[in-house]
Amino acid sequence: MSTTPPASEDASPAEAAGEQAGHFEDVAFDVFQKRCPSRSALEHATAKWAVLVLSALTEGEGGARFGALRRRVDGVSEKMLSQTLQTLERDGFVDRRVLRPIPPHVEYSLTPLGRETARHLLGLVDFLEGRMDEVVAARDAYDRARDGGGDHRGDGAD
């Protein structure tokens, strides 16, 4: 069972998935495929840890080791980091090269594609950071509107 990392949305759209989603047989998997394969790449790149890993790899472009990445990304588990790296590598965003098999020495770096993707991502992050005041204001307004207009409880507003 060395074949159980991530990736499950676009590999084999035949009989692999679709049962639990498509209760019928004719509308089965087209719903999840969304009709474009770029969706999966987008989701992989915008995944929770993927953004952080992409950022971390952007900072140190000399090739980072697993442990260094773990330390840099902070709260990521080995499983999630490994999974994220595999997904990103499979999509051609990161390049994994084994420097020495024993003891293990592996370095991860961004491919040109990954670097450009990271640029787009970082651009979005930067944009959002610059507009966070609007977001915070909107959130506050939304919270106040429903806390004072409808029924309110003593909870911490979540």
Place this chain on the structure above:
Amino acid sequence: MSTTPPASEDASPAEAAGEQAGHFEDVAFDVFQKRCPSRSALEHATAKWAVLVLSALTEGEGGARFGALRRRVDGVSEKMLSQTLQTLERDGFVDRRVLRPIPPHVEYSLTPLGRETARHLLGLVDFLEGRMDEVVAARDAYDRARDGGGDHRGDGAD
């Protein structure tokens, strides 16, 4: 119990979450908060359905109804659409206006912030779509490398 839609990562980091994640007391929730609040906005905007909703709202900027959005986004459930719309509205990405209370007539549209965010997102999507050949090639190479080099089983690759 009218307060149970989405949003739960950045509101009350006190006792809401952190026990199952932070096994220690000093490294508790800083791991999940990532130290920047823009993370939540980023995750909301890049969420699975959020991208599709943002795209759908970009296409028809005249204000779309719930049912129309459901039809346009395709495989989304009412719950997910409602949840996504609420999250996007709370962050100030979409504007929700009630045209008529009974029978219900609600129209959703993008705010300027939402429109710019959608632009960034669509830019990334467009970029990825243009590079999908690289992605597909990388995926194929990755798949072949592990299918022929390591141990392979008779599963559907999933």
Place this chain on the structure above:
DNA sequence: CGGGATCCTAGACGATACTG
């Protein structure tokens, strides 16, 4: 028609132990 409340499953995620 819009969408909230509820129930349930599948998958995401984290911690740990183990291997080479």
Place this chain on the structure above:
DNA sequence: CAGTATCGTCTAGGATCCCG
């Protein structure tokens, strides 16, 4: 050190019912 396997937990997400 790099990574996998396994297990347990939590939440995202979907189906359904029902109310305004």
